[in-house]
Amino acid sequence: EPEVTQTPSHQVTQMGQEVILRCVPISNHLYFYWYRQILGQKVEFLVSFYNNEISEKSEIFDDQFSVERPDGSNFTLKIRSTKLEDSAMYFCASSKDRVEEQYFGPGTRLTVT
Amino acid sequence: KNQVEQSPQSLIILEGKNCTLQCNYTVSPFSNLRWYKQDTGRGPVSLTIMTFSENTKSNGRYTATLDADTKQSSLHITASQLSDSASYICVVSARSGGSYIPTFGRGTSLIVHP
Numbered sequence: 741e742p743e744v745t746q747t748p749s750h751q752v753t754q755m756g757q758e759v760i761l762r763c764v765p766i767s768n769h770l771y772f773y774w775y776r777q778i779l780g781q782k783v784e785f786l787v788s789f790y791n792n793e794i795s796e797k798s799e800i801f802d803d804q805f806s807v808e809r810p811d812g813s814n815f816t817l818k819i820r821s822t823k824l825e826d827s828a829m830y831f832c833a834s835s836k837d838r839v840e841e842q843y844f845g846p847g848t849r850l851t852v853t
Numbered sequence: 854k855n856q857v858e859q860s861p862q863s864l865i866i867l868e869g870k871n872c873t874l875q876c877n878y879t880v881s882p883f884s885n886l887r888w889y890k891q892d893t894g895r896g897p898v899s900l901t902i903m904t905f906s907e908n909t910k911s912n913g914r915y916t917a918t919l920d921a922d923t924k925q926s927s928l929h930i931t932a933s934q935l936s937d938s939a940s941y942i943c944v945v946s947a948r949s950g951g952s953y954i955p956t957f958g959r960g961t962s963l964i965v966h967p
């Protein structure tokens with residue numbers, strides 16, 4: 741069964757550094773998403789992406805964040821200058837249509853020190 | 854402000870028993886409501902998706918209901934199994950123009966004991 745994959749599974753970085761989290765969505769899906777979950781808290785929506793542009797973004801998704809689909813398979817989330825409060829699990833998801841089932845990846849645990 | 858409240862916060866039941874989890878929301882304008890199962894340290898897995906016109910949807914032993922008038926949903930789990938131990942998350946999406954913004958609940962932590 742096709743699945744969403746994410747790399748790395750765990751990323752440790754120093755405050756102020758740039759990080760890129762990578763995702764490979766399911767191949768015939770058209771909508772891509774990033775979410776985050778701070779330890780012990782609820783999942784939060786960051787951004788959705790369709791047709792090579794952002795379709796929705798939350799208040800969390802400020803100028804420090806950017807997304808890109810650099811080729812036909814990868815979908816990346818870049819955090820330009822990480823802060824301690826960016827430490828969280830970041831989930832990528834994809835779906836065929838925006839109202840259809842979203843498939844989540846296993847997540848990347850980001851630790852900012 | 855759009856909000857999703859889930860109850861109870863946690864629940865412990867014996868294997869084989871049924872249980873019902875609740876979700877109340879103040880999301881507007883309503884687009885759809887989803888229930889997810891999240892195992893510890895894993896990504897959420899979709900259980901059901903319901904739009905405004907649907908008031909019940911089943912997926913195996915999981916049955917979700919939706920009352921759009923009272924803005925309430927429930928997830929009923931039948932004949933629980935040990936593998937049902939997980940967090941169950943209610944997510945309600947608002948539609949604004951062509952945009953869909955999801956609001957997540959904090960989840961109900963379910964523990965199934967043998």
